[in-house]
Amino acid sequence: xxxxxxxxxxxxxxxxxxxxxxxxxxxxxxxxxxxxxxxxxxxxxxxxxxxxxxxxxxxxxxxxxxxxxxxxxxxxxxxxxxxxxxxxxxxxxxxxxxxxxxxxxxxxxxxxxxxxxxxxxxxxxxxxxxxxxxxxxxxxxxxxxxxxxxxxxxxxxxxxxxxxxx
Numbered sequence: 478x479x480x481x482x483x484x485x486x487x488x489x490x491x492x493x494x495x496x497x498x499x500x501x502x503x504x505x506x507x508x509x510x511x512x513x514x515x516x517x518x519x520x521x522x523x524x525x526x527x528x529x530x531x532x533x534x535x536x537x538x539x540x541x542x543x544x545x546x547x548x549x550x551x552x553x554x555x556x557x558x559x560x561x562x563x564x565x566x567x568x569x570x571x572x573x574x575x576x577x578x579x580x581x582x583x584x585x586x587x588x589x590x591x592x593x594x595x596x597x598x599x600x601x602x603x604x605x606x607x608x609x610x611x612x613x614x615x616x617x618x619x620x621x622x623x624x625x626x627x628x629x630x631x632x633x634x635x636x637x638x639x640x641x642x643x
Contacts, residue, residue: 484580
């Protein structure tokens, strides 16, 4: 978990590519930014409502004025879900033994990252701090993404999970 710009999806992709985790994407009604924006499954409001009605999601939240849903998936395989902290409470009720890691960075670093991605409208320091406090309450570990590469973070997470499973 972590705020926008923390590196959740980047680390998730490394876990997928190097450690065999399956990467699940959320479904969202937010517009796709460009063709390279493949971190979510993009649908319109009508399709989302239909999916919600047919119970296609483990849970849904509204964030930044858009709906996000976690699609049902095979929970027996090692899976990584890049989520925001507000979604984790509901997720943990369905998967109480899931490992939750918080990825964070100093506020100014998050602001720089979001500005570089043309998402400066999402940079709200008070909201970021509130989400960070919530994340620290549910996370097994918090990792500062400004101090480690995505590969180092993925290795930390994979080794921690392997150590617990052993």
